Amino acid sequence: MDAGGGAGEQLSLSAVRDQLIREEDSIVFALIERAKRPRNAPAYSAACGGGSLAEFFVREAEAVYAKAGHYQKPEDVPFFPQDLPPPLFPTKGYPKVLHPSASRVCVNDAIWKMYFDELLPLFTANGDDGNYAETVALDFACLQALSRRIHCGKYVAEVKFKDSPQDYSPPIHAKDNNALMNLLTFKAVEEKVKQRVEKKARIFGQNVTLEEDSVNKQDGNACDSECKVDPKVLSKLYDLWVMPLTKDVEVEYLLQRLD
Numbered sequence: 454m455d456a457g458g459g460a461g462e463q464l465s466l467s468a469v470r471d472q473l474i475r476e477e478d479s480i481v482f483a484l485i486e487r488a489k490r491p492r493n494a495p496a497y498s499a500a501c502g503g504g505s506l507a508e509f510f511v512r513e514a515e516a517v518y519a520k521a522g523h524y525q526k527p528e529d530v531p532f533f534p535q536d537l538p539p540p541l542f543p544t545k546g547y548p549k550v551l552h553p554s555a556s557r558v559c560v561n562d563a564i565w566k567m568y569f570d571e572l573l574p575l576f577t578a579n580g581d582d583g584n585y586a587e588t589v590a591l592d593f594a595c596l597q598a599l600s601r602r603i604h605c606g607k608y609v610a611e612v613k614f615k616d617s618p619q620d621y622s623p624p625i626h627a628k629d630n631n632a633l634m635n636l637l638t639f640k641a642v643e644e645k646v647k648q649r650v651e652k653k654a655r656i657f658g659q660n661v662t663l664e665e666d667s668v669n670k671q672d673g674n675a676c677d678s679e680c681k682v683d684p685k686v687l688s689k690l691y692d693l694w695v696m697p698l699t700k701d702v703e704v705e706y707l708l709q710r711l712d
């Protein structure tokens with residue numbers, strides 16, 4: 454988390470929301486990239502070692518990322534945290550703006566299941582072109598972008614708590630998940646998020662050519678079928694999974710906020 458997270462700076466809700474808006478770009482682009490390849494189902498079925506190529510790739514890639522110094526920040530959460538190697542290079546510390554329990558908050562198992570079971574079939578074409586190694590590298594990029602956005606919910610929760618501890622403390626003490634969920638939910642903001650990601654998919658996913666008549670058709674559904682990822686998939690992704698999981702992160706974080 455960069456915005457508002459500098460040393461001595463106070464986190465603000467608008468700075469954190471700006472960061473979430475920036476993460477949308479990464480998610481939309483990662484999905485557009487993955488959509489270049491068809492489903493490629495063999496990349497996900499168990500191979501000789503027991504696990505799939507996708508699982509193998511993510512495990513190994515995370516080990517390299519960890520050696521390079523990744524996974525130090527609360528929003529960078531590995532899918533396979535067991536036995537990750539330590540950084541081999543000096544890492545710059547990040548400002549500790551969250552409660553220490555933030556490191557225990559992780560919804561990556563739910564993200565993994567959602568991505569492979571629900572999301573992939575929605576935005577990849579049926580088929581198998583044999584490019585499995587490239588495919589799982591693209592999956593890794595999608596998983597990382599989704600996980601990062603969703604775990605930024607820790608910062609959202611911290612800011613909301615700091616802004617009104619008198620509202621959040623009673624349900625935290627009472628371990629009242631539903632009351633916390635209601636307090637931290639802003640339906641009007643969620644509607645805007647859904648509309649914006651759909652629009653981003655429409656704009657980022659169009660074919661850009663130099664002929665006059667094929668540009669600027671972003672408004673309206675006329676060009677949706679030509680988009681690299683169906684813009685409606687993005688609003689559905691956010692509606693059904695990204696925002697609910699972000700809110701799960703917020704609730705989990707808040708429940709431990711006063712420990």
Ligand SMILES: C=C(O[C@@H]1C=C(C(=O)O)C=C[C@H]1O)C(=O)O
Nearest residue numbers: 609637638639642643646696699
């Ligand atoms: C992240 C926030 O908390 C909730 C989750 C949202 C999201 O995931 O985009 C949006 C609004 C809130 O219901 C927020 O308030 O910005």
